[in-house]
Structure formats: structure tokens, C-alpha cells
Amino acid sequence: MAFTAENLLLANEIVARYPKTKSAILPLAHLAQDQDGYLTQDAMREIAGMIGVTPAEVLGTCSFYTMFKRDEVGRLVVSVCTNVTCLVMGGPEVLEHLEQRYASDKEVTIEEVECLAACGNAPAMQVNYEFHESLTPGSATEIIEAYKSGELTARGVSGGVAGGGQG
Amino acid sequence: MTSVIGAPNATETRIITKRLRDRPEDSWTLDGFTQSGGYESLRAALKLDPEAIGAEQVAAAGLRGRGGAGFPTGTKWSFLPKGSYPRYLVVNGDEGEPSTFKDRMLIENDPHQLIEGIAIASYAIGCNLAFIYVRGEFALGFERLEAARRDAHAAGFLGTNILGSGFDLDIVIHRAAGAYICGEETALLSSLEGDRGMPRIRPPFPAVAGLYAKPTIVNNVETLSTVPHIMRMGAAEYAKLGVNKSTGTRIFSLSGHVNRPGNYEVELGITFRDLIESPELGGGVRNGGKVKFFIPGGASSQWLTGSDEHLDAPLDMDYVQQTFGVMLGSGAVMVYDETTNPALVAWRLAKFFAHESCGKCTPCREGTGWIEKVLYRISHGYGRPQDLDLLLDVGDNISPGLNAPFSQTTICPLGPSAVSPVVSLHKFFREEVIAMCQNNDRVLHVTASDSGTSDLGAG
Numbered sequence: 001m002a003f004t005a006e007n008l009l010l011a012n013e014i015v016a017r018y019p020k021t022k023s024a025i026l027p028l029a030h031l032a033q034d035q036d037g038y039l040t041q042d043a044m045r046e047i048a049g050m051i052g053v054t055p056a057e058v059l060g061t062c063s064f065y066t067m068f069k070r071d072e073v074g075r076l077v078v079s080v081c082t083n084v085t086c087l088v089m090g091g092p093e094v095l096e097h098l099e100q101r102y103a104s105d106k107e108v109t110i111e112e113v114e115c116l117a118a119c120g121n122a123p124a125m126q127v128n129y130e131f132h133e134s135l136t137p138g139s140a141t142e143i144i145e146a147y148k149s150g151e152l153t154a155r156g157v158s159g160g161v162a163g164g165g166q167g
Numbered sequence: 168m169t170s171v172i173g174a175p176n177a178t179e180t181r182i183i184t185k186r187l188r189d190r191p192e193d194s195w196t197l198d199g200f201t202q203s204g205g206y207e208s209l210r211a212a213l214k215l216d217p218e219a220i221g222a223e224q225v226a227a228a229g230l231r232g233r234g235g236a237g238f239p240t241g242t243k244w245s246f247l248p249k250g251s252y253p254r255y256l257v258v259n260g261d262e263g264e265p266s267t268f269k270d271r272m273l274i275e276n277d278p279h280q281l282i283e284g285i286a287i288a289s290y291a292i293g294c295n296l297a298f299i300y301v302r303g304e305f306a307l308g309f310e311r312l313e314a315a316r317r318d319a320h321a322a323g324f325l326g327t328n329i330l331g332s333g334f335d336l337d338i339v340i341h342r343a344a345g346a347y348i349c350g351e352e353t354a355l356l357s358s359l360e361g362d363r364g365m366p367r368i369r370p371p372f373p374a375v376a377g378l379y380a381k382p383t384i385v386n387n388v389e390t391l392s393t394v395p396h397i398m399r400m401g402a403a404e405y406a407k408l409g410v411n412k413s414t415g416t417r418i419f420s421l422s423g424h425v426n427r428p429g430n431y432e433v434e435l436g437i438t439f440r441d442l443i444e445s446p447e448l449g450g451g452v453r454n455g456g457k458v459k460f461f462i463p464g465g466a467s468s469q470w471l472t473g474s475d476e477h478l479d480a481p482l483d484m485d486y487v488q489q490t491f492g493v494m495l496g497s498g499a500v501m502v503y504d505e506t507t508n509p510a511l512v513a514w515r516l517a518k519f520f521a522h523e524s525c526g527k528c529t530p531c532r533e534g535t536g537w538i539e540k541v542l543y544r545i546s547h548g549y550g551r552p553q554d555l556d557l558l559l560d561v562g563d564n565i566s567p568g569l570n571a572p573f574s575q576t577t578i579c580p581l582g583p584s585a586v587s588p589v590v591s592l593h594k595f596f597r598e599e600v601i602a603m604c605q606n607n608d609r610v611l612h613v614t615a616s617d618s619g620t621s622d623l624g625a626g
Contacts, residue, residue, distance in 0.1 A: 017339045018339065019253075019296070019379055020360065020361075020379055022360060022361030022362075023341070023359060023360055023361045024361065025361040026303075026341070026342055026343065026344050026358070026361065027341065027342050029344070030303070030342050030344065051361075053361075060363065061361055061362055061363055062344075064346060064363040064364060064525075065303070065343075065344035065345050065346050065364075066344070066345035066346065067303045067304070067344040067345035068344055068345075079304070082515070083265045083266075083466075083515065083519055084265050084266060084462075084466065084501060084512050084515050084516055084519075085265070085266045085422040085423055085501055087511070087512065087515050088423060088424065088503065088507060088512070089423070113345075114263070114265070114347060114519055114522065114523065115263060115264070115265040115266065115267075115466075115519070116304060117262050117263070117267060117268040117270070117271040117302070117304075117305075118268060118271075119265075119266045119267075119268050119420060119422035119423075119428070119499070119501075120268055120420065120421070120422055120428045120429040120430060121428070122422060122428070126304060128306075129303075129304055129305075129306040130306060130307070131307070154306070155306055155307070155310055156306070157303065157306045157309065157342065158342070159309070159310070159313060
């Protein structure tokens with residue numbers, strides 16, 4: 001869906017920050033994804049129109065970056081690190097447990113990610129980009145359940161107003 | 168230096184981490200910052216001749232980049248062509264080198280310190296618009312940076328006519344979106360311009376033609392966070408810290424099989440043993456074990472082992488490079504005890520580099536994938552005795568000669584970085600790896616179309 005009125009104001013303010021408007025692709029894509037839950041085709045068209053490039057150019061840029069989800073994802077995106085510190089501290093076990101536990105839960109999308117810069121308290125994961133560290137399979141599950149029940153919430157990544165999607 | 172071989176007793180020397188350790192309750196706020204001396208260095212700097220700051224302060228202090236390459240910061244600033252404006256300062260906050268977690272701590276817990284460093288650097292180089300390229304996954308860091316920027320602006324430390332000096336500066340905080348390669352400075356600039364984050368051929372260097380083809384300085388978060396302290400202490404005083412041409416302190420991100428993993432700011436020149444074993448630092452290997460090997464400077468570096476020769480080497484950028492062909496790099500030290508299968512660590516590193524290869528240069532795009540597949544085979548019990556030599560052959564096509572510092576057939580160092588674990592296995596664990604590959608009756612054919620890692624999900 002199109003930017004809400006409030007996010008559209010922020011989007012225009014973001015575009016104005018840059019000497020060249022194309023620089024605004026990434027921040028606008030973050031804003032759209034925070035609002036819609038994933039980066040929709042409509043959003044990429046709207047962003048293209050705002051900054052004066054083709055929709056294909058927006059797609060060309062955004063498809064390079066793993067944070068942008070171009071298909072629908074669960075309300076909670078859980079990113080589990082298995083890189084070389086988490087590897088030896090139990091990250092793969094957390095990932096395997098969560099993948100099985102939430103295999104059929106449409107609300108939760110589990111993904112394996114590269115180093116999250118939380119190696120001092122490995123293994124680590126993020127839920128909608130909020131850090132959770134020193135995990136076990138059990139504690140990771142409890143954290144996800146706390147997000148599901150609304151006990152924990154995420155701030156979002158764009159500084160904009162979240163919609164019905166991630167957030 | 169506080170190193171005594173056999174009895175490590177080194178402690179932290181807190182300069183850039185002092186505030187965030189002393190007042191964790193409010194170190195990131197404007198009040199917490201100004202109540203502990205914040206923005207005083209900016210006030211002093213604005214009274215100096217801008218060009219003198221680079222030469223007489225930053226260069227004289229011996230400050231070298233803390234992002235990985237260790238290039239002298241003052242020298243980098245001096246490369247800007249005279250009379251060419253606008254020029255930009257871009258802060259590299261895209262921390263993604265595996266097991267490095269210092270910049271995230273600085274961003275989240277002392278964002279004003281970074282902003283003060285940016286303001287001083289911008290004044291010194293004649294920049295009126297600076298960008299902080301901050302890693303996309305750092306949601307809290309972004310929020311704190313944005314709040315710090317707004318508060319600094321409102322208090323007159325940013326904006327027009329800063330502190331009555333006539334100097335103007337705005338900062339744009341730019342969110343990245345999950346691509347390790349954007350930590351490479353030319354890829355970062357491509358990304359900041361709204362393109363795919365692919366490295367560019369140098370020359371031209373960014374100092375001549377960088378962001379929007381204008382003169383641009385790219386500095387790391389920790390590097391710029393150090394600048395206010397050089398101004399406060401004076402270059403001569405700062406340069407007294409450290410050893411040889413590795414002056415000052417650095418934050419080392421210590422992780423893995425140690426009792427006290429974490430970020431430690433130490434004076435350069437203490438030893439790896441000090442860092443890993445001192446009671447106030449790493450506290451030794453878990454369960455009373457021994458170091459089997461460690462990676463001394465982030466995933467891109469070659470490895471060192473638990474030998475006395477390696478553990479007693481000083482944290483001196485040039486010494487470790489010249490003596491062992493390794494780097495202090497991003498300051499990440501990953502420690503592995505004797506329970507660790509080094510081939511498994513090498514495979515996971517190769518998987519990382521294969522995933523993060525941007526695809527621009529053929530030797531890296533193709534080679535990292537093959538290294539990953541063959542290392543998967545070795546580390547998961549399907550290896551053949553000749554596989555290690557096969558890997559060296561693949562590696563030689565990416566980094567001819569397999570030396571350090573790298574030679575490379577690629578535009579940027581990502582491809583050669585994937586060769587580091589291969590060379591390290593060959594140097595230190597050749598017999599162990601070949602033994603692992605003997606008498607395997609299992610066969611895992613590695614082909615381009617059917618990856619050996621297909622059961623592991625997205626790479």
C-alpha cells in the first residue's frame with residue numbers, strides 16, 4: 001500500500017536530506033517495509049516516482065540487500081546468527097530448534113543470518129531487529145512467545161510509523 | 168606496557184570507553200555527555216586553524232584507522248585535493264566483520280562522542296555535510312544516533328555557526344540494509360548513492376573522487392570517536408600510549424571459548440596472552456582449557472595458534488603483519504579451545520564470504536562458492552585427502568601466491584579474505600585435516616548445480 005500521510009511527510013523529508021535523491025532508496029525502502037511488513041511492488045513503484053528513477057532501478061538496488069523482504073513474511077522476523085562465534089557457542093542448535101518449533105507458525109519467520117555484532121554474548125538473535133543475546137533454545141523460544149503475546153515490542157528500523165506488518 | 172610472560176596481569180586503559188563504562192545509565196544522552204567533558208574538545212578545536220588539526224593533532228598522535236586497514240588517519244585527510252568543494256566525510260558504521268562488536272557498543276552507548284569526533288574532523292577537512300552509514304540491523308543504535316543528532320543540533324553543536332565559530336555542519340544518518348561488502352569503503356559509497364553495494368576500482372581514491380564523485384574521507388566509528396580525546400590529551404600525550412607505530416588504545420572484541428568474552432579497550436603493545444588470560448580481561452580459556460587457535464583480527468585475517476610464540480606476540484599492527492602475516496584488522500579476537508574442529512570454523516567462514524560476495528569479480532564470485540563447497544565436504548566427513556591442495560589451488564586463483572598481505576585478482580579484499588582460512592588450515596592443521604579425510608567411505612560429489620550445503624537453508 002502507499003505511504004500513509006504521516007510516513008509520506010517523513011519520506012519527503014528524507015529525500016530532501018540528500019544532495020542526490022537516489023541516495024534515498026534505502027531509507028525509503030526501510031520506511032515502506034516497516035509500514036507494510038515487507039517491501040511490496042507498489043512501494044518500489046511509489047519510491048521510484050518520488051526520486052525520479054525507474055521501478056526497475058529501485059528493485060535493482062533493493063534486491064542486493066538481505067534486509068529487504070520482497071515476499072510476505074511473518075509479523076515477527078527472527079534472525080539467528082550462526083557465524084563463527086555463535087557456531088561454537090550454540091547458535092546452530094538455537095536455529096534448528098526455532099525452525100522446527102515455528103515451522104507451521106505463519107506469524108513467525110525464522111532466518112539464518114551472518115554476524116550480528118553481538119559475539120560477546122553469543123549465541124545471539126534479533127526479533128524485528130531487537131537484540132537478544134546469551135541464548136539457549138529454550139530462552140529463545142520464551143522471547144519469541146513474549147513478542148507474540150505483546151509483552152515485548154520492537155521499535156522498527158526506519159524511524160517512521162509502523163503499520164500492520166512488522167513492528 | 169604491562170606484560171609479564173607467564174603471569175598476565177594487563178588491565179584496560181579506558182579512554183573512548185570510559186564514559187560508557189563509568190555512567191552506563193546515561194552515557195548516550197546529551198546531559199550525560201556534557202557532564203563528563205563532552206563537546207569541550209570541539210569548542211577548543213574550533214579556535215584552531217583547521218589544517219593544523221590534521222597535521223599537528225591527528226597525524227602527530229599517530230592515529231591509524233580502527234576499521235581494519237590501519238591507514239594513518241591524518242595522512243588520509245591530507246590527500247584531499249586543495250580548493251575542491253564540496254567535500255564529504257562519511258562515517259563507516261557498517262560493522263559486519265565476523266566477531267567484531269565494538270562499533271555497535273560505541274554507537275549505542277556514546278553516540279555524542281562520535282558526533283563530536285565527526286564535527287572536529289569535518290572542521291579540519293572543510294566539510295559541511297557528513298554521513299553516518301550505520302549498519303541496518305542496529306535499530307537501537309540508529310535510534311540513539313538520531314536522538315543524539317537532534318539534541319546536538321538543538322544545543323548548537325551542529326547546524327549553522329556552531330558555537331559562534333562560523334562553521335556549519337549537518338549530519339545525515341543513513342541506514343544500511345544487510346550487506347557485509349558495504350563495509351568496504353568504495354562499496355559503501357556506491358550503496359550511499361542508492362546503488363547496489365559493489366566496490367569500485369581505485370584510483371581514483373575516494374579522497375579525490377568519492378561520494379557523488381566529490382572528494383570524500385571515509386573513517387571508521389572508533390577512529391572518529393578517538394579524535395576528541397587526542398584534542399583533549401594533546402597529540403604528544405596520546406602518542407605516549409601504545410607501542411612503535413601502533414599508538415594509543417584500541418577496543419578488542421574478544422569472543423569464543425574464553426571465560427570473559429567482551430569488549431576491552433587496552434593499550435596497544437600488550438600481548439595476545441594478556442588479552443586472553445588476564446583476570447580483568449579474557450580470564451583464560453573456559454573449563455581451564457588451552458587455546459587451540461585464534462583469529463587475531465576479524466574473519467579476514469589468517470589465524471594464529473596457542474603456541475607461546477603466537478600468544479606472546481604484542482598487539483602491534485606492524486609486528487604481527489611482518490612476523491606472522493596476520494592483521495589486527497578490526498580488533499576482533501576469536502578464541503577456540505581444543506574441542507574445536509578447525510575445518511568446521513574454516514567452512515563457516517567460507518560460507519560467510521561466499522554469501523557476502525557481491526558478484527562483481529569472477530574469481531571471488533565463483534571461487535568463494537567452490538571453497539565453501541569443498542570445505543563443507545571436508546568438515547562434514549566427506550573429504551578426500553587431496554581436497555586441501557585443491558582448495559589451495561582455488562585460493563591461488565583469487566589471491567596469487569597465497570601471501571599476506573594479499574595479492575588479489577579482485578577489486579576488493581573480500582575474495583582474498585576467503586582464502587585466509589584455507590591457508591591457515593594448511594599452515595597449522597594440515598595433518599589433522601588430511602587425517603579427517605582418510606578412509607571416508609562416504610561420497611559427496613560437489614557440483615555447481617547441487618551444492619553440498621543445500622540442506623542448510625539460505626547461505
